[in-house]
Amino acid sequence: MSDLNGRIDAIADRIAGELVALRRQIHRRPELAFEETETAALVARELGKLDPGLRTGVGRTGVVGLIEGAQAGPTIGVRADMDALPIQEETGLPFASEVPGTSHACGHDAHTAIALGVARVVHELKGELKGRLKLFFQPAEETLAGAKAMLDDGALDNPRPDFVLGYHNWPALKAGTVGYLPGIVMASSDAFDITLKGKAGHGAHPHQGIDSLVGAAAFVSQLQSVVSREVAPMLPAVVTIGQLNAGTARNIIAALAAMKGSVRTLDAGVARQIEAAIRRMLDGIATSMRLKATMTWTRLAPVVSNDPRVLPRVVDAARSILGDANVSVLPGPSMGSEDFGWFMEAVPGAHLRIGSRIEGLDTAIHTSNYDCNDLAILTGVKAVARAVFGLAG
Ligand code: NI
Numbered sequence: 052m053s054d055l056n057g058r059i060d061a062i063a064d065r066i067a068g069e070l071v072a073l074r075r076q077i078h079r080r081p082e083l084a085f086e087e088t089e090t091a092a093l094v095a096r097e098l099g100k101l102d103p104g105l106r107t108g109v110g111r112t113g114v115v116g117l118i119e120g121a122q123a124g125p126t127i128g129v130r131a132d133m134d135a136l137p138i139q140e141e142t143g144l145p146f147a148s149e150v151p152g153t154s155h156a157c158g159h160d161a162h163t164a165i166a167l168g169v170a171r172v173v174h175e176l177k178g179e180l181k182g183r184l185k186l187f188f189q190p191a192e193e194t195l196a197g198a199k200a201m202l203d204d205g206a207l208d209n210p211r212p213d214f215v216l217g218y219h220n221w222p223a224l225k226a227g228t229v230g231y232l233p234g235i236v237m238a239s240s241d242a243f244d245i246t247l248k249g250k251a252g253h254g255a256h257p258h259q260g261i262d263s264l265v266g267a268a269a270f271v272s273q274l275q276s277v278v279s280r281e282v283a284p285m286l287p288a289v290v291t292i293g294q295l296n297a298g299t300a301r302n303i304i305a306a307l308a309a310m311k312g313s314v315r316t317l318d319a320g321v322a323r324q325i326e327a328a329i330r331r332m333l334d335g336i337a338t339s340m341r342l343k344a345t346m347t348w349t350r351l352a353p354v355v356s357n358d359p360r361v362l363p364r365v366v367d368a369a370r371s372i373l374g375d376a377n378v379s380v381l382p383g384p385s386m387g388s389e390d391f392g393w394f395m396e397a398v399p400g401a402h403l404r405i406g407s408r409i410e411g412l413d414t415a416i417h418t419s420n421y422d423c424n425d426l427a428i429l430t431g432v433k434a435v436a437r438a439v440f441g442l443a444g
């Protein structure tokens with residue numbers, strides 16, 4: 052395998068400059084969720100050189116490609132997200148966004164370049180591959196809608212992957228290194244929308260109306276007891292109402308109150324427990340305060356959970372090519388979400404964090420001065436390409 056490592060190293064080092072140039076091209080032209088037409092066209096152009104039969108328009112703007120190995124074996128899926136954020140870039144970089152109010156502040160430009168690099172490496176070494184590489188270039192990760200859209204559009208069919216690999220650049224980690232965490236690494240995310248309907252009335256005669264605003268206030272307060280008094284204290288969970296609109300004027304009893312909330316957990320069972328508690332409390336408020344309640348519930352993303360049969364093989368592969376010192380265990384899971392969870396719910400997989408810190412730059416993903424270290428591209432290509440061979444036969 053040391054020969055394989057040497058060959059992957061050599062190819063990745065040789066194409067790194069091209070990949071950085073592609074990342075910068077994508078960075079200049081960021082596109083929001085489900086609007087990634089220019090990015091998808093660039094991906095199709097580059098990937099089309101390796102797989103002329105690739106599929107475009109998967110899940111609206113996604114691209115799916117396939118690289119066959121010389122011998123039969125498992126299908127390894129690699130997924131990259133392509134979308135940008137509605138953030139005005141303030142990096143001052145020479146390749147900064149040319150689109151006002153939109154930027155690659157989460158580094159998905161680098162993710163796309165990494166997957167194109169993995170495709171190049173695997174294609175060049177396909178004579179050594181026992182199996183095949185399936186590539187998923189996904190739209191709309193930031194809205195947690197793109198993975199589901201691709202899966203609903205049959206992205207996992209024909210051939211169905213046996214394993215899936217995902218990754219995210221991570222500025223808390225030193226560039227040139229990767230991080231991993233056994234088990235659950237990112238939270239599930241659910242969204243709910245509630246309407247409480249009462250009856251309008253003159254503010255001077257509250258008994259003639261039914262006040263939805265007082266009901267909503269009581270409901271928001273009561274929700275605070277879900278995590279503190281119903282969820283086991285060792286299981287992390289967040290319940291938040293982030294938006295509440297009610298009423299029309301100072302002296303009118305509010306007929307309608309509308310709320311938007313979110314739930315994050317590190318355990319699918321806890322998410323369902325919280326959903327049941329919220330439904331019960333909403334019924335209670337509606338009954339006790341004479342209101343009509345409606346709620347829609349949407350599972351935005353399941354947990355990102357590393358499969359114990361897949362992660363050790365991916366970590367071994369990363370260690371073998373990057374060196375033990377450059378592969379580390381993450382300090383803990385994040386309550387952030389990532390819709391790669393939908394892929395992992397369907398297919399056993401692993402998710403890596405790729406170090407992207409720029410020393411001396413005080414920043415974080417989703418901030419206006421974010422910049423992803425270019426070294427993350429080279430590191431990502433090496434680790435992920437090597438993992439593809441590690442998971443193949
Ligand atoms: Ni991201």
